[in-house]
Amino acid sequence: MSNHAARILDGKTTAQTIQARLKAEIESLSPEMGRPPGLAVLMVGDNPASAVYVRNKEKSCDRIGIASFGRKFPTETEQGEVAEVIEALNQDERVDGILVQLPLPDHFDAVSLLHGIDPNKDVDGLHPMNMGRLVRSETGLRSCTPAGVMVLLNEYGIEVAGKRAVVLGRSILVGKPMALMLLEANATVTMAHSRTENLPELTRSADILVSAVGKPKFIGADWIKSGAVAIDVGINRIFDSSGKGKLVGDFDFDAISPFCSAITPVPGGIGPMTVALLLENTVRSYRKKLRS
């Protein structure tokens, strides 16, 4: 049953390799372009998960030569004000990528705000145009976290075609695009969510289990098929008895890893891959301008 000694899928190292490649690519393109690539990350309020992401993203942009046009707004900001900033960024020639951190405060209508982003600058792949392209298996800007999962699976030579994949969570940011990308790679995909009955029985059928539910150590050993590939998208901050915070995923890593053939750690797994794919999407829309 046990003792698989799961392979650790090292997202951190893989992300560094991607970033090094992008850095070289930016260096070779920028003389011709006459400017570096530009990325604008907009954040409203102070969601802790988003704060981690924004910090890592800005560091990475600096390191590889992408200019940051980030803006932080207080929670009580009106939607119209953010919409105007998005419109200005759509017109700004120096900006190749625009990302609005989710979740937004309750008084925002995220859908209408996201519709306002130029689809060619939509590096999060959330605009209906890019979502529609994904549904149709066309090329386009794709959601960074699921795209990062696919790159990591490929990097480690993990077979997806024909496998049973179960995706926990149905968000527009992760769950839905994740299911579509696994389907495109010829997995047999099941999407599970908060209304799914008998969840552990379902997850025990998964050759590839992706969790994006955001509940710390939610998934234990009895949820796992022996030899499964476990992909943890959860980024949960927990506090120990001394009040010290740390990040954990949705999987109880120590409990399940003996049963898995491969598993992603938190931190150091899908988080850094998400950042790498965001930079990749930004460089991609930058490069596209050279050809147009």
Ligand SMILES: Nc1nc(=O)c2c([nH]1)NC[C@@H]1CN(c3ccc(C(=O)N[C@@H](CCC(=O)O)C(=O)O)cc3)C=[N+]21
């Ligand atoms: N429109 C939008 N797109 C997103 O992709 C998006 C978002 N909103 N809102 C918030 C979540 C969260 N998220 C993270 C990505 C990377 C790390 C990351 O780099 N994690 C490091 C953590 C390093 C540390 O702080 O210790 C790791 O897992 O190793 C964290 C969180 C993207 N999100």
